[in-house]
């Protein structure tokens with residue numbers, strides 16, 4: 001209750017005009033956790049519906065040692081951003097798509113999930129309660145991490161009896177240490193990120209742990225990130241650790257089709273829609289790794305990653321440099337910016 005009234009104060013009246021920002025060096029934000037004021041949480045009831053939910057001070061949570069997430073990996077993450085527009089409004093980028101994606105992921109992971117409305121309400125409450133952590137316009141965004149996990153206890157392999165939906169946030173700027181410079185990707189030939197029939201197409205928590213070592217190795221060799229190949233043939237590109245990939249070939253934009261092993265990114269979907277509007281031809285299909293050499297530009301997309309240009313691809317120890325004409329990706333990024341600034345509160 002105390003937290004809820006603080007939210008009221010945060011959103012009400014003229015105070016908003018000269019509200020104070022949190023004590024953050026806004027010019028030097030990267031992508032690391034900054035502790036904000038509040039988080040939102042709600043639990044599922046016996047019938048699978050979720051309670052109303054409440055804000056509490058950001059901090060540690062209590063879990064039963066036999067919780068579904070700790071023992072059997074029943075969990076999903078989402079990633080989204082709140083931006084402060086030039087007019088002071090705080091905007092969310094297509095939050096209903098994140099809510100829908102969590103619902104689809106929950107079905108795959110045999111979990112109960114909050115409704116689209118409850119998801120968006122939880123996210124909005126988190127943003128409003130942490131409004132002072134939303135960076136000034138142009139200085140970054142408040143990255144939001146909605147989590148859904150099995151919090152009910154079970155000893156045998158079984159779906160948890162209770163689920164927790166939790167949202168926290170952290171102000172961020174560039175995801176990659178390269179900032180806005182072009183990325184150097186390493187194509188992993190041995191370890192795939194996902195396999196047919198697996199969970200690559202949803203944002204399961206368990207998708208990320210198995211590639212951490214691959215990422216660590218690539219980063220220790222100076223690469224920005226890893227580009228994975230399909231597990232079936234090892235010939236086609238799939239996606240980067242936390243971003244989708246696109247090739248530009250003349251007036252055609254090519255991206256691997258999301259057929260279960262690739263996450264259907266919301267930035268990916270938006271880029272495809274914008275590219276079609278701009279008159280590009282878009283091909284969603286299998287993309288042989290060799291085809292990267294034919295591309296005039298390569299870029300990757302993601303909430304955290306933004307729209308990031310790729311400068312080189314290393315495959316079988318051979319580094320191919322990509323021409324950095326950057327006009328297509330900059331253009332698409334600009335349209336995403338316009339899209340954000342035309343959103344509703």
Ligand code: PLP
Nearest residue numbers: 242243244263265266267302303
């Ligand atoms: N692929 C993976 C594996 C990701 O983790 C992400 C990030 O969410 C993406 C792609 C990009 O998805 P979105 O654009 O919805 O952030």
Ligand code: COI
Nearest residue numbers: 079080242302303304305
């Ligand atoms: C996102 O872009 O939201 C992601 O999930 C990437 C990540 C940091 C896992």
